[in-house]
Amino acid sequence: MSALKAGDDFPEGVTFTYVPYNPEQGSVTACGIPIKYDASKEVKEKKVVIVSVPGAFTPTCQNTHVQGYIEKLPELKAAGVDEVIFISYNDAWVMSAWGKANGVKGEIIFASDDGTPFSTSLGWTLGARTARYAILVDHGKVVYAEKEPAKDVGVSGVDAVLAKL
Template sequence: MSGLKPGDSFPDDVVFSYIPWTPESADITACGIPQNYPASKEWKDKKVVLFALPGAFTPSCSARHLPGYIEKLAEFKAKGVDIVAVLAYNDPFVMSAWQKANNVKNDDILFLSDPDTKFSKSIGWNMGERCARYALAIDHGKVIYAAKEPGRDVSVSGAEAVLAKL
């Protein structure tokens, strides 16, 4: 498959991995327990924005991609978005630490792991073993926005670009 496009159904077998945020594991040195996150099931009746990036703690991802979503979270919620999620190939422990390092609490943004880059590879939006940089907006199981970055910049997958399409 070569990506997803508006009008496509979100696949019905997508499972990511994550560590839910809890007050008990809020400290960056605390470890939670990884759990499966059945995205297809959880997102079936919701409006979701998923943005993917090559890796947690990397320069572009940390300085230019994630911050826009943190800053604009209220604007996404005002447009009816139920869930904002970030996806990378990193394991759930790294994604959880990245969430804590960015002071994102209460799963305001889900930090999801794409084990073995399975999902990203299934849609052809990977860079070797890493996720490519892309964004999807899904409304009740239907893709309403899908864009993969043509280069290294954060443009079509950034918070501003996705907000403009909702």
């Protein structure tokens, strides 16, 4: 596979791992049990935004990227987005802790592209890490897919995605 572009079908066989939010394990230090998220199946039935970042808790990812999506989640939902999924090379427990640290209680899925198979298949990695990119999928069809050309959130930030809805 190569980079996705508007008009492509979302690929088959894409899964991520995440720890579903659970109030009994709402503490940042609570581990939970990771489960599979079958992205290929889920995006066929929904409008989904997949946002990839190089790492949880890293400066741009934390201070700019995730905050924008948290703040504008109501706008995304009003535009018909069913799910927002943040992925990274970090494992499911780190991603879960990142969501909890930001006060997210299940409204956004924080998942692992564990071993980066999806990002690698697109050619969208930064060494061993996932690159910074955003993909908008509407019922199985890619509407928007852009990888950041630099250390910015110009094409993968919430405003770029909102402009495509």
